[in-house]
Amino acid sequence: MTRKLLILFFFLGSFFLHSQNLVWKTDMNDAIIASDAQKRPLLIFFTASGISQKIPNEVFATPDFAVWSRDNVILVKLDLADTNMSETAKDQNVKLKNALGIDELPQVCLLLASVKKGKTTFNNLGVVPFKQGGAKVWISDANLILNP
Template sequence: MTQKLLILLLFLGSFFLHSQNLVWKTDMNDAIVASDTQKRPLLIFFTATGISTRIQSEIFATPDFAVWSRDNVILVKLDLSDAAASDVVKEQNVKLKNALGIDELPQVCLLLASVRKGKTTFNNMGLIPYRQGGAKVWIADANSILNP
């Protein structure tokens, strides 16, 4: 019995550790290159200090999201209140937020980015609002945008 419990704990622990090891890019230029190279859309999470963290704890911190995101998107987290960011980066992030029509935070946007002849083009696929129901419901919403 003890051995089965230990195996179960190790198995579940590996999922939780994996979900905590998400790699969120914070530089749009790096994210665009990764998206173009890997032919995967960007999942841009717009946030700021003092904003609700429900989406992070209920969706992004789950093993389901970790597996799904690894296979489907390039994760980008743009903290619009990041004091460590340069003025140029802050301005770039605010311009992107406004161009995508994001009016409240936190918000998630799916976006295709490609670079051709040194010019970056974006294709806004859609916004994914937070709604109750957990990661599986949220992932289903995201999949409906990625695969219409």
Template sequence: MTKKLLILLFFLGSFFVQAQTLAWRTNMTDAIAISNEQKKPMLILFTASGVPENLQNEIFKTPDFAVWSRDNVVLVKLDLSDETASDGDKEQNVRLKNAFGVQDLPEVCYAIASVRKNKTTFSALGKISYKPGGAKSWIAESNNILHPSE
């Protein structure tokens, strides 16, 4: 009996872990298409290897963030140190970092984008970086950026 219970708990636990896996996009073209299709803004994480992982560990790896992000944004991760990225993607990511005024990594920018005549136009909604206080506080600040009139 206890063996069956342990097996059941194992499967339920693995299902719960898989349910929290976030779908980060790394291709901006795909992210823009999904953002426009779902009518959700993009949460663009600018990061690189060797940067502090507080934002990842204390915010992005929480169940609260997983639920909130699924309902509110399209997740985009632009790793500026990704050696597997093409030269064109690396250049694009650096241009986006500069266009959004990102100075310290990691930092999150909220934006929407439109494509007309093969020209992409971004509308920045706001930026947020790591601040101590946990996921609920970070989500509240993000909601203020995404829904300023509420």
């Protein structure tokens, strides 16, 4: 009986560890380079301090999201209230937020980025709103945007 419990805890623990190993880029230039090289869209999480944590807690912290994101997108977290960020980076992030029509935080946007002849172009795929139902519902909505 003890052995079965240990095996169960081992497998559950490994699933939870996978959900915590997400690699979020915080620099748009690095994210664009990775997106262009890997031919995967950007998932940009616009956030700030003191706002709802439903998306991070109910979607991003799940094993389902960890597996899906690893296979489908480049993760980018842009904290618009980050005090350690340079003014240039902060201005760039705010301009991107405004250009994508993001008017409330937190918000998740999917977009394609490509670099040709030193010029970056964006193709806004859409916004993935938070809905009750957890990660599976959210991933389903994101997949509808990525694969219309």
